[in-house]
Amino acid sequence: MRKLRVAAVQLRSGIDPAANRAHALPFLREAAMAGARFIATPENSLRLDRDRQRMLTAVGPEEGDSELKAWARIAQELGVWLLMGSGAIANGAGKVFNRSFLFNPDGKIVARYDKINLFDVTLGGGETYRESETVEGGANAVLIEGPHNSKIGLTICYDVRFAPLYAALARAGAEIITVPAAFTVPTGQAHWEVLLRARAIETGAFVIAPAQGGKHEDGRSTWGHSMIIDPWGNVLASLDHDDPGVIVADLDLDHVEAARAKIPAWQGGRDFTGP
Numbered sequence: 620m621r622k623l624r625v626a627a628v629q630l631r632s633g634i635d636p637a638a639n640r641a642h643a644l645p646f647l648r649e650a651a652m653a654g655a656r657f658i659a660t661p662e663n664s665l666r667l668d669r670d671r672q673r674m675l676t677a678v679g680p681e682e683g684d685s686e687l688k689a690w691a692r693i694a695q696e697l698g699v700w701l702l703m704g705s706g707a708i709a710n711g712a713g714k715v716f717n718r719s720f721l722f723n724p725d726g727k728i729v730a731r732y733d734k735i736n737l738f739d740v741t742l743g744g745g746e747t748y749r750e751s752e753t754v755e756g757g758a759n760a761v762l763i764e765g766p767h768n769s770k771i772g773l774t775i776c777y778d779v780r781f782a783p784l785y786a787a788l789a790r791a792g793a794e795i796i797t798v799p800a801a802f803t804v805p806t807g808q809a810h811w812e813v814l815l816r817a818r819a820i821e822t823g824a825f826v827i828a829p830a831q832g833g834k835h836e837d838g839r840s841t842w843g844h845s846m847i848i849d850p851w852g853n854v855l856a857s858l859d860h861d862d863p864g865v866i867v868a869d870l871d872l873d874h875v876e877a878a879r880a881k882i883p884a885w886q887g888g889r890d891f892t893g894p
Contacts, residue, residue, distance in 0.1 A: 621767045621872040625657040625795075626650035627829035627856075629845040629864050632667040633836030634677075636686045636706075639664060644693065646865050651697040653867045656766045658699050661831045661845075662717070662734075662776045662801045665706030669837045671753050678707045678715055687720065687728075695726030700766050704799025704829055705734065705775055707754075714755045719773050719799065721763060732773035733757025736781050742805055750777075760784060762791050769794050769872055772824070776800040779814045782821060789822035789885040794875045796824050801831040807842025812854075820852040823879035825870050832861030850878035 628646045632639045643660060650658045665686055668674040681687065686706070694701035701722045707715040717734040735757045737750040765771040772788030772795070779785075779798050788796055796818065802811050811830075819826040825848065832843020843861030847868040848854055856866035879885055 621769070623656060623767050623769060623870045623872060624654045624867060625827055625847065625870055626653065626655035626659070626865055626867045627827050627845045627847055628658060628660045629830055629832050629843055629858055629862070629866075630661050630664060631833040631835060631863055632661070632663055632665075632831060634666055634668040634670075634673070636665045639666065640686060640689055640693075642863070646863060647693060647697060647701070650865050650867060651699050653865070655867055656699055657702070658697075659702040659704060659797050659799060659827050659829045661704040661829045662799045663706070663831060664704045664799070667801065667831060667835050667837060667839065669839050674707060674753065675713070675715065678709050680711065681708050681718075684708075690720070691722050691726035691728065694722035694724060698724045700724060702773075702797055702799065710755045712755070714753060716757065717750070717754045717775060719775060719797070721765075721771070721773070730761055730763040730773060732761040732775065733759070734775040734778065735760070735784065736778045738777040742803065746803065746805070760787055760791075762788060762793055765795070767872065772796040774798050776802065779818055782818065785818045785822050786885065786887065789824055790887070793822065793824050794872050795870070796822060796826050798826060798828040799830075800828060802842040804840050804842050807844065811842055811844060812846065815846055815848055816852045816854070819848040819850060821885060823850045823875055823882070823885050825849055825875070832858075832863070850875050
């Protein structure tokens with residue numbers, strides 16, 4: 620039996636990376652003290668800033684980034700696997716990557732994932748987002764071996780609406796899929812839990828979804844309601860609000876094989892033609 624205690628940390632990040640890290644640290648310590656061996660934080664944990672020019676001026680390349688080094692030291696100090704949900708990293712061509720970083724307990728970056736599906740939407744009521752104006756989308760799905768030989772697939776926020784990515788991760792062996800997010804309030808109210816539970820059920824994998832929540836320094840509001848879901852779609856732990864906090868759950872990784880054996884739809888359906 621492979622059991623893994625995990626945690627999702629809900630944050631309300633602003634535009635100052637050092638302040639964001641300082642705000643996150645007590646929650647990371649709380650999760651580690653609760654016995655979590657794998658801790659995940661939300662999308663935009665480094666910086667959440669809708670001001671395109673201010674953000675592009677502030678960010679730099681990954682090499683030599685002092686904040687990444689600080690997050691690495693936290694993982695090492697706490698002795699945990701730490702998924703820093705995402706941060707903006709300059710791409711050298713006038714845009715950034717929205718990149719997840721997974722640190723092992725030695726503080727080494729063992730995986731990176733650049734968000735593939737970018738949030739270009741018009742929600743109505745004057746709420747419009749064009750992430751692609753600032754962010755260069757990734758092109759590679761990422762699967763990494765984590766604690767207890769677990770197989771972890773990395774995704775970010777809007778990716779959750781694109782089931783083929785999750786199906787590919789499941790077929791590659793993902794037992795846990797992470798969804799660090801900064802969902803808007805209207806889309807969160809309508810779709811957040813439904814999408815997360817659907818992806819867990821379809822893939823037969825655990826889903827860990829740490830979220831940004833509340834009114835942010837840049838004026839944006841996010842939904843919060845972080846969740847951890849099992850392969851049968853059951854919610855193991857959740858927050859019912861948008862304030863910062865921590866949730867912890869014990870994952871029995873053997874449940875992945877059991878769920879997939881019952882309903883093998885994750886393997887893919889029959890070929891067809893049309894319409």
